[in-house]
Amino acid sequence: MKLYSLHTVQKLPISLNEAWTFFSNPKNLNTITPDSMKFKTISGDDKDMFAGQIIQYKISPFPFINMQWVTEITHVDDKKFFVDEQRFGPYSFWHHKHFFTAIENGVLMEDIVHYKVPFGILGQLFHPLIVRPKLEEIFAFRKQKLIELFGKL
Template sequence: MSYHILERTQLLPISLTEAWKFFSAPGNLKHITPAYMGFEVISDSGSETMYPGQIINYYVKPLFGFKMFWMTEITHVKDQEYFIDEQRFGPYQFWHHTHFFREVPGGVEMRDLVHYRLPFGPFGKLAYALFVKKQLQEIFDFRNQVLIERFGKFAEKGEANTLLNKK
């Protein structure tokens, strides 16, 4: 069985509380997603902060402007440490995304760990090679830039934001 892993780490010069407040609010996801994705939250959770068992419904346009339904469930939340969203319906055969948060000197380290698998067997493998891998990297690159613009650039001993990409 073939699956993929995307891992990204970003440092921001904000408090853990501020980072958690921003990222644990489902409505903020649209602000860190490229416009071409047509990301639209369509569910009203009745909560400004995510919680275990919460279902969030979206529309996305990942391919040629084709609108797709995506449903995720927040399966785990440990306040100011991590939360996990898992796809229930959507473009992937499997999607498990863990968001980690850790206070560091001068700010917060945010780490994303995504395990995913595409549907359609060999066609999914081809789609991954042709555009899915690149598109996911672009989405996380966009997010990185938006967060720098919103919260500022982290600098530690002359180093800027750290980005890690692993397959």
């Protein structure tokens, strides 16, 4: 089994409270996801984040490929971190940790994703060609969109 990881860090000139308020609202995922993904929340976005919350989405990671993705918020420590885990979707395994730390003049956000691609060796062959670049594109878009929304620190 090959487990991959992605680690991103971003500083924003907003308070810890502002960052937590934005990221703990599942509806804001649509704002920070590329339009090309055709991301849409189907259910579970009616309350701010809590442990045990199930959120269902529709996504289109590539043209003409539509799928549903179901995640569970498994851990929440108010204004410190939360974890979402895929229950059904495009990955064989998905575990995404979001950390928030108050720093001088802003907040430090850190994402750590561990994931496994499906289809065994075939999935591993496509990982560096398709999967990894797509994930990096999504997180690069997210970083730029957050700068547009909140500024740069």
